[in-house]
Amino acid sequence: MLALTRKVGERIVIGDNIVVTVVSIKGDNIRMTIEAPKEIKIYRGEIFDAIVAENIQAAVPNDVSDLDMLKVLTNVTKLDI
Secondary structure (H helix, E strand, O other), rough: OOOOOOOOOOOOEOOOOOOEEEHHHEEEEEEEEOOOOOOOOOOOOHHHHHHHHHHHHHHHHOOOHHHHHHHHHHHHHHHHO
């Protein structure tokens, strides 16, 4: 982890193509811009955490019988080939 102190107008460069610039500071709030290629996904921390939690929930079957059905389907597919 890197902890930095930056003033308004100062920036941080990450790699060759990501630039974070401090735009303003008002009390406890810091406004910044992030310049990055479109293919790089940028999320606020709480949104990223929600996406991770949703992906974990989606990967867990609601019912154990779903796993049994998957075993049956896998065996049928192997036999059919």
